[in-house]
Amino acid sequence: MSTSTDSTPRYTYQLPVAVAPSEPPLAAEGATASLQDALLVGNLLWFVRLRWVAIFALIGFGAAGLLVRGAFPPLGLRPPTGWPFLIAALLLLANLGYLGHARLIVRNPQHRGAAWNLWVQIVADLLALTVVVYFLGSLETTAPFMYLAHVVLACIFFPRWQSFVVVVVASGLYAACVIVERLEIVHTPGIYLDPLLRQAMTGHSAFPWVTASSALGIFFVVWFLASHLSSLVRQQERELAEANWRLTIAQRDKTRHMLRTTHELKAPFAAIAANAQLLLRGNCGVLPGEAAEVVRRIAARCRRLALEIQEMLQLANLRSADEQPKPLRLDLAEMVRWAIARVGAAAQERRVTVDADLAPAHVVAVEDHIKMLLTNIIANAVVYSYEGGSVRVRCHATAADGPVITIEDEGIGIPADKLPRIFDEYYRTEEAVRHNKDSTGLGLAIVRHVAASHEIRVQVESAPNRGTRFTLRFPRTG
Amino acid sequence: MSYVLVVDDDEDFATATATVLRGEGHDARIELDLSAAIRSMTERVPDLVVLDVMFPEDSTGGFELARKMRRSESALKDVPILMLTAVNTRFPLGFSSKDIDEDWLPVTDFLEKPVDLDVLAARVASILANRRSARGGARE
Numbered sequence: 001m002s003t004s005t006d007s008t009p010r011y012t013y014q015l016p017v018a019v020a021p022s023e024p025p026l027a028a029e030g031a032t033a034s035l036q037d038a039l040l041v042g043n044l045l046w047f048v049r050l051r052w053v054a055i056f057a058l059i060g061f062g063a064a065g066l067l068v069r070g071a072f073p074p075l076g077l078r079p080p081t082g083w084p085f086l087i088a089a090l091l092l093l094a095n096l097g098y099l100g101h102a103r104l105i106v107r108n109p110q111h112r113g114a115a116w117n118l119w120v121q122i123v124a125d126l127l128a129l130t131v132v133v134y135f136l137g138s139l140e141t142t143a144p145f146m147y148l149a150h151v152v153l154a155c156i157f158f159p160r161w162q163s164f165v166v167v168v169v170a171s172g173l174y175a176a177c178v179i180v181e182r183l184e185i186v187h188t189p190g191i192y193l194d195p196l197l198r199q200a201m202t203g204h205s206a207f208p209w210v211t212a213s214s215a216l217g218i219f220f221v222v223w224f225l226a227s228h229l230s231s232l233v234r235q236q237e238r239e240l241a242e243a244n245w246r247l248t249i250a251q252r253d254k255t256r257h258m259l260r261t262t263h264e265l266k267a268p269f270a271a272i273a274a275n276a277q278l279l280l281r282g283n284c285g286v287l288p289g290e291a292a293e294v295v296r297r298i299a300a301r302c303r304r305l306a307l308e309i310q311e312m313l314q315l316a317n318l319r320s321a322d323e324q325p326k327p328l329r330l331d332l333a334e335m336v337r338w339a340i341a342r343v344g345a346a347a348q349e350r351r352v353t354v355d356a357d358l359a360p361a362h363v364v365a366v367e368d369h370i371k372m373l374l375t376n377i378i379a380n381a382v383v384y385s386y387e388g389g390s391v392r393v394r395c396h397a398t399a400a401d402g403p404v405i406t407i408e409d410e411g412i413g414i415p416a417d418k419l420p421r422i423f424d425e426y427y428r429t430e431e432a433v434r435h436n437k438d439s440t441g442l443g444l445a446i447v448r449h450v451a452a453s454h455e456i457r458v459q460v461e462s463a464p465n466r467g468t469r470f471t472l473r474f475p476r477t478g
Numbered sequence: 479m480s481y482v483l484v485v486d487d488d489e490d491f492a493t494a495t496a497t498v499l500r501g502e503g504h505d506a507r508i509e510l511d512l513s514a515a516i517r518s519m520t521e522r523v524p525d526l527v528v529l530d531v532m533f534p535e536d537s538t539g540g541f542e543l544a545r546k547m548r549r550s551e552s553a554l555k556d557v558p559i560l561m562l563t564a565v566n567t568r569f570p571l572g573f574s575s576k577d578i579d580e581d582w583l584p585v586t587d588f589l590e591k592p593v594d595l596d597v598l599a600a601r602v603a604s605i606l607a608n609r610r611s612a613r614g615g616a617r618e
Contacts (some may be wrong), residue, residue, distance in 0.1 A: 018565070245607075263564055263565070266564035266591060266592070267488055267491070267532075267591065268488070268490075269493065269592055270491055270564060270591035270592035270593065271488055271490035271491040272490075273592040273593075274490075274491055274494035274495065274593070274595060275494050275593065276491065277595040278494050278497055278498065281498070281501070281595060281596075283497050283498060283501050284497075306592045343592075442580065
């Protein structure tokens, strides 16, 4: 490994931080329904938030009518009386009720009242809006177009027939508002100061009805367009979700099939490996020299295949979302000690010394995954060291950042242009294969998966024939 | 000499295991299915059972046999079990997580196939030594 005095250039590669794509939860029966419920709850909470804005706007309008009355006449407007406060108060009470009900639904997923909550909100809003339109003026102002906001929202949130019900209710309420105003059942002068404006709108007996009918026509045209577009988008969304679901199932089945197949191969392979070992151990008598060499080669290939099968299974299990072990609070120093012990035999065989400088450093992580990650990197450091070399492992907690582990060797190193590929599955550098025939090319792919799922930043610095240093920066625990 | 019962449906593997154990000086017997294993261990209580997990008729049969032994009122209750299986101890393949919970699964030790026969021999020796010392302690 190069030190600060080395002149050999050292190349650095930072493994991109990416969260490993995990499979979405299985679409069990009822999953679609619960997803829609969750969407409905989200929508009704959004409506509640929107209503706070409307309530504040009404209070502001009412307050302006009280506090700055003089500002209205120059604009040709009549200051409002107490009605904005009254409507704001009613909406506030209703909003608290909707919110309480929504929380009840969130706390108890069995509760299926989200759609009703949303419907009550829309109908109550339409009623409140009708009162506002009435006080502002249903014919001479643009206030009736506020109904369109509800129509469009209904098109987005509801199926087409339900949004049609909303536009019918809105139209009915607006028509009722115009009739009440025309018949002067409850007299209101409207927002405009100049009475001529209203008189101009109502001077001809048919004119109010033509105006109201035009507005209603616009409501229905907007509903038709918005609901049509919305249903197209919804259809595409459904198809996309379905395709995604099928893809997820296929991926899960593929992983399971791969796990199962690998497992099925393991049992007969175990018998072959055991019998080859029997011959080598002399349990069946002494083998002639050449036969012993053949059996040794068989046993060596069995060892390599065993390692490959194990790593294939580990990788497949890391990719699979089924029954992943739970993260626990772990001392990384303990994990490193465990991993060093695991590679002890390999180190002894190559006369490689492993020096450890370990201070307690805690993380919340999946124990097996961290063990896999550390064992792979420390085993690589040992295996790719020259005979008689040394490996240094350091683990410490930093105050500002999370725990850091460094693993340094003085081995064959990795050429700069190959550094970005070492985490690819089945990738092995020619130098690595020449040095160690047993390499599977899966060890660092496992490291990449574990690092991604645990948000561990991995940096590799290497200089050919000088060595490699892996730096693992763990996220800080709360 | 200890009596070891090897319960595994893979005859080739079971024979290799038994050969190694005999080479280590133990009396080893092979049973290829679970019902034969139960009959065999009832007739002669082994000092150790080397047990596979997956059997043709029951993919978790080994777990079931281990639980049955621990629940029994006979001497089988205390017989150590070395589970020797291709099932990875940590990652289930269609088993529930409870099946592989080491605190709950009542086996003495777990080894994964393919196994290094030297490791197997050493593990068997260690379990039997512990059993002997435990029995010695109980007598004292």
